[in-house]
Amino acid sequence: MTALWSKLSAVLPPNEEEFPLQFSDKVESSVVSVLQQSRRQLYSDATSTDRTLTAQIILDLSWEKLNTGTWRDVDKEWRCVYSYGCLFKVAALCREHPSADEILQGIRTCDMGLLMGAAIMDNVLQVLVQILQEEVRKSTKEEKINKKRKINKLTKYAVPRIKCPSLESFKSDYLLPLRPVILEATADHWPAFNEHPWSVEYLRSVAGCRTVPVEVGSRYTDEEWSQTLLTVNEFIDQYVLNRVSDGAKAVGYLAQHQLFDQIPELKEDIRIPDYCCLGDGDEDDITVNAWFGPGGTVSPLHQDPQQNFLVQVVGSKYIRLYSPEDTDKLYPHQSSLLHNTSQVEVENPDTERFPEFARAPYLECVLQPGDVLFIPVQHWHYIRSLELSFSVSFWWS
Amino acid sequence: MRWFGFGFNAFGQICVHNELSKDEGRDTVSDVKIMNPTELHRNVDKSVCGRNKCLKTSQIRASWSRRVWLHVDGDSCVCLAGFGGTSVVDSSGCTDTVLSETHLTLAFSDRIESWDLQKKEKTPAWSMEIQPPTDTSGPPLSLPLVPGGYIATKPPFYRSLSPHLKAKSLALGAEHAILLSATGAVYTWGLGSHGQLGHGGLTSEEEPRAVEALWGMPMKHVVTGGWHCACISDGADLYIWGWNESGQLGLPSQSLRKGHKEESSQQAAADCQSASINPGGKPLEGEKDKEVFISIQAFPALLDISPSCEIRTVSCGSRHTAAVTATGDLYTWGWGEYGQLGHKNLISTDEPQCVDFFKEQKLYVVDVVCGPWNTFTAVGEEEVKLS
Secondary structure (H helix, E strand, O other): OOHHHHHHHHHOOOOHHHOOOOOOOOOOHHHHHHHHHHHHHHHOOOOHHHHHHHHHHHHHHHHHHHOOOOHHHOOHHHHHHHHHHHHHHHHHHOOOOOOHHHHHHHHHHHHHHHHHOOOOOOOHHHHHHHHHHHHHHHOOOOOOOOOOOOOOOOOOOEOOEEEOOOHHHHHHHHHOOOOOEEEEOOOOOOOOOOOOOOOHHHHHHHHOOOEEEEEEOOOOOOOOOEEEEEEHHHHHHHHHOOOOOOOOOOOEEEEEEOHHHHOHHHHOOOOOOHHHHHOOOOHHHOEEEEEEEOOOOEEEEEOOOOEEEEEEEEOOEEEEEEOHHHHHHOOEOOOOOOOOEEOOOOOOOOOOOOHHHHHOOOEEEEEOOOOEEEEOOOOEEEEEEOOOEEEEEEEEO | OEEEEEEEOOOOOOOOOOHHHHHOOOOOHHHHEEEEEEEOOOOHHHOOOOOHHHHHOOEEEEOOOEEEEEEOOOOOEEEEEEOOOOEEEOOOOOOEEEEOOOEEEEEOOOEEEEEEOOOOOOOOOEEEEOOOOOOOOOOOOOOOEEOOEEEOOOOOOEEEOOHHHOEEEEEEOOOEEEEEEOOOOEEEEEOOOOOOOOOOOOOOEEEEEEOHHHOOOOEEEEEEOOOEEEEEEOOOOEEEEEEOOOOOOOOOOHHHHHHHHHHHHHHHHHHOOOOOOOOOOOOOOOOOOOOOOOOEEEEEEEEOOOOOOOEEEEEEOOOEEEEEEOOOOEEEEEOOOOOOOOOOOOOOEEEEEEOHHHHHOOOEEEEEEEOOOEEEEEEEOHHHOOO
């Protein structure tokens, strides 16, 4: 038994009898029989080919179920089945002297289960992926890259800046009147700025081989826009560094992804802003998203249904804010899918199609590392990264 | 008619290789993925219903884990194979069948019965009486159509259809449906998220809606796959639409090409350790020009299966499509990882390919029926071809 396999199998039940496989009627008995077959193969002398074959059947079938109907309606049972498929596949891949490539495939499989499946066996996939990551880390070297800071430019209609206001004054001056503000020195204590300063190389070392969703295309309102799955390393290589200078390569953006659920190690580096406690919801209801990409990523002018703290960790972003009171000058799309998005290209508006836009008042800023921008609920915002950037957003109510 | 099957066989629904190895829980790839078209019911002595009649199989249906076949020859007989073993169903007088993963539906002259395959009960889970049709001039309705409506794959089983539609045939996918009316018009409804309704968008439809792009062009045959539809016009042309992620529409599929690239670069990495591989950055030789890929075809597209030929019949699996030409050839395309394309390999393709096996054996293909992950073809004598 390899050292890696002894670590992996220690996380799994010791024998077939203690391995739970219970499903509702939604999962047909033929499918359950294949799952039982995989379980049997896990604890018996099956060949790697056979194990992989059975696991793949489970994955192919449950993948079809996951793509049937709307995502919202997909029965959680099928997402569990998908996760079991990932589990059996990883076990097959990493059992007998896996190559470096097989370990990476195992990590990718865990990620697919984490992204598309549902937690099984106490989130066993999360545990397995961390064991595999450790294995990969042992065989790679790390390099450091130093990043320089850009100078903040003062603007005429600047978003006000305030240093560490009290809860009460934030509530009365900004939250209740729904006024945007940048809170300075509020995220200074984050490990992401101190013990583990975030950089491209740090990200590679913590999450390089992890698979994440990436948006490709200038903005999500474009016809050419699409989403794909890449490892963090691939994303950095293809869209952050080594980019074609003539601009032929499209923009890639790791946007609106709950990265910190997928990679708990990164979650340790951030903190939920204290001011979120002024909301009505639970801490568990706060949605934390990562936004990581090169200079030039654009989020078109849009509004969100919750309060937002946008924390800038690496690099800088140009942000413009419009009040919901001026929505009539912002020409939102008619379709229900894009009703929260303006049709106007903020930094290159078509004045013939959108004549009122120039008359809409706004606030703007360049968000720097350490800044926390409060975007009130339904406040329109447009964001363009000025350089390599990593931000964390907190949606709360 | 002789029948051949290829593709997914994890439950022995095409053929059972070795009883022993099944019990020990050993699958080998060649047992599970049948790449070469294999004849069904070859061994008459082991014929399930104890009669030679399995040779006269007139209809085959397949679900993910099973196959059902019907032979109507005097006393009709319905046999089942796959998950749960092989068995004969009590079915004298049965004229038509529909098979889903959970239910087997049988049509008789006076009633329809749906049997729950997961429970071994002595009575059908559901049944309904039907009046023999008063108008016997037209051909009998085939399942899932029944007088006044159709039988769905899950409860409520009976769904009514407006007589307005003049339903002539109906095919059901997991979440969408396509209906052919007596006038040759095509209607679709259900989930539209992958363009499978053919109305040009991604919205779903609760009620049957005419596929306007085909208006004025009468169709004679309609089928559904997992997320796509195909139909044959009176002029024997093939129209297809829906999701093309595995090339099941026969149109260039980016996800398919990317998948092939990844596999070949992984293989190359395994072969030459010292060479460094650029992770997907550079295009492969010959792909320098910008090709137009289609992942969703929301309007019907005419598919030219070269060399141009008349299409006699078509059937779709979950993510693959199979068509029979008027000249007795079988073409397949789409997802092939279980051997369901019959090209003696496990490669998916977005270009219709002729299944050489039948040409090589000088067999004349007359019909094709697809299960979700496998394909069944009937071959006949060339003299018997219909005009």
